[in-house]
Amino acid sequence: MNIPLRVLLVEDVSEDAELIVRELKRGGFAPDWLRVDNAKAMQSALEESKWDIVISDYSMPSFSGLNALEVLKRQKVQIPFIITSGTIGEQTAVEAMRAGADDFFLKQNIARLPLAIERELRDTVLRRKKLASETSLRETQARFHAFMNNAPMPAWIKDRDLHYVYVNAAQASFFGMSPAEMIGRDDFDLMSIGAAQNSRHHDEQVLASKESLSTQETIADEGLTARILNITRFPLKVDEGMPMVAGLAIDVTTQVHGEKNLKAANQRLQILSSSVIEVQERERQHLARGLHDDVGQSLTALKIMLQAAQKNDAENRHAKLQEGIELVSSILSQVRTLSLELRPPQLDNLGLVSALRWYVESKTSDDGLHGWFEHEGEISKLHPDIENTCFRIVQEAITNILRHARAGNIWVRLDKNESNLILRIRDDGKGFDVDKAREHAVRGNSFGLLNMEERALLVGGTMDIKSSPGSGVSIDVVLPFTPGIRELT
Template sequence: MSIPLRVLFVEDMEEDVILMVRELKRGGFEPAWQRVDTGPDMEAALRDKWDIVISDYSMPMFSAVDALELVKRQTDQIPFIIVSGAIGEQTAVEVMKAGAQDYFLKSAITRLPIAVERELRDAQVRRKQRASAAALREMQARFYAFMSAAPMPAWIKDADLRYLYVNPAQSAFFGMTPNDMIGLSDYDIMSGGAAQNAQACDRKVLDSNREMHTQETVFDADHNPKIMDMVRFPIGSDGKILAAGLAMDVTERVNSQKELEEAMQRQKMLASRVIEVQERERQHLARGLHDDVGQSLTALKINLETIKKTGSLEGPSLQNGIDIVAAVLSQVRSLSLDLRPPQLDNLGLIATLRSYVENKSTLAGVKGWFESSPLSVELHHDIENTCFRIVQEAVTNILRHAQADNIWVKVSQRQDQLSVSIRDDGKGFDLEKARSNAISGTSFGLLNMEERAVLVGGTMDIISAPGKGVEIILQLPVTPVMRRG
């Protein structure tokens, strides 16, 4: 079965073309051909698709060099063979350098089918190589485009763990450009401990030829610690194993998780404390009513029965009864003070707080500063009581522990929110340690205040550091959002 072949002959002698066509047919080809011998004709002919170009070297109006230039200008994928009546060795070398695939004399025309078959096969190989190279270039372009746009740091290191490639996100993390990082090691851009850990992980990936997931803390260009989820994996390149990696900044997520866990633990502690406080208050009231009020009323009952039996109001029974009633009134007043300070009903929240802060500061020998704006909305009595108790406990803690010279309390109201600031210029404290102590149950000062705020739907923020005083910022609704139950 003949092989179809489209041939463009560049030849001024049609007889020579007929001879070459005959040889091609003998070699098993079925040629479809066209002959040209000028530049314009060849340009027009090249608009069609050809499998091969066979050209004479020298013609009256054209040459093989000119024809080869036209072929290369339009497409460099068509094999080009020179068949000439006479061609010198030097000339042959020049045309081969110019891009011709083969040449031979017309006297050796029987070689033509073999040469054509070889060049068609080589041309197919070259087309595949070009396609592979183009695909590789396209893949590389897509890789670089993807990695350049990727928000997560990525890198590739050589066997010596020096950077061969970094994407912009990786170099920007360290305040550098990608070119700046090429050839550097982790010791050039990280602290010693972080670099040692990174290289140990990379070496483990290379030795095991397996991927590895870690979570590491690395300092960025601004010296901020960042918690990074790392995935390292081996990749092959030219028979060598390289260490590649990707990183994702999970600092915010980890911190949020930590804050959530602490909040849940604190909430659990608060719930436990609410029950504890309720039980303690009930026990206190029960003890007061039973031991003090109950016993006094029993004594009063005995006195009244004595008066009833004797029918006389003279004697000690009546006076004892009066004394007992006075004691019961005092005991009931004391119990009611534990539940709600009467000044709040008589004077209101602002006047009660002002009086309390000024009196306590004066007695302790510090300067107390109280500032407030008029309250535009009447506060629920639970909010007033909560606000007073928190300020009371905060001021007490300042006077006991802060070694402060000044105490500032400021109260303001905006729409449905009551804002209270309690500040001192004392020695301050480690807030994280204090919270940890509160959660572990070794200190309840902060927890008591926070639980009071939370129970009515409010919030309390604390700002402090050793040597920088303390500020407590309290936000309460004018009406409780969550009532005690």
């Protein structure tokens, strides 16, 4: 069976062209051929058709084999090029091969041409496959680098000795370097000793187990800010080379902190709910005891006194009634005291400033404790929730100072700006560790500090407390004029 072969013959003598075609047929080919003898005709033939091989005479009156070779090169196609000549010297043949010719023959040895063509066709197929493979590899590498360098998460590859052999732009940027600067380094060049040891341990686990590993690690970035990273490492082996370890990281710092803050906020709310119930029960118990022990007993005594007065004569009745009037006055005083403790009427009738002044003065008039209340500018009637929150925070703060601070002086100041009410509470007592107090509050051991903070948060305000052992306490509260909702953090 003859092998189809498309041949472009660059030859000025038609008889020589036919001789070549005859030899190809003898060699088992079925040639489909075209003869050209100048550059323009050859270029047109290359542009209009596909050819398996080009066979060119070395020397022609107006053209040459080397000129034909240049025309073929300009087309940038992979086609074998063979030169034939009636008289060609060895030096000339060498120059032709250096110029890019695949083979050359003297016309008197043309019988060897079919074998040479078979060889060149096989070599051309191999060259085309190699070129296609190299092109595909370059395209794959280009896509890989484009993907990795535009990926927002850090990625890297380390060799068996755990030195970086590849990093993407995000990984290099994390450490404030370029990818080229990181190649050849290890984690001890980039991280703290503890973080580097931890990373190396995980890398070695992956290499030993040949399995992927997911961890969460804290690593400082270029600005020495601790970042929390979810890292996935996996073994990597290229061809028959030594095993390597690759990794991908996702920065979850914000999410982790958010989860911790949410958990803490939920815990505070649970504790606050419990404390609210406890405070309600305590207040109810106090109110019930006051009504029973003081008001109830006084009313019972009044009843007995009035019953006795009914039985007495007019002269003794008058004395009993006078005692009854005095007892009623005592009962009214007891009821007023209970009412003031529940909610001072000044807060409703005269406003926040008068209520705070009365409370500070009434609570600091005994036991050598001095209290001062100040306010700046006119503070008109505010939203009831804001006034109540402000009063309760002062009430809670002074109660805590009286119980624990051993202070000699308390200062309460109320100011305002364009949109906020500003409350400042100070004492010169023994102070305390704020962080420890918060821990006690979270564990449910103490509710005072937590109650004040939550009261401010629930109307959209903030509270900042500063203290340390031996330095007194400073509380700054900022409340809006109108209650708002502020996210717990």
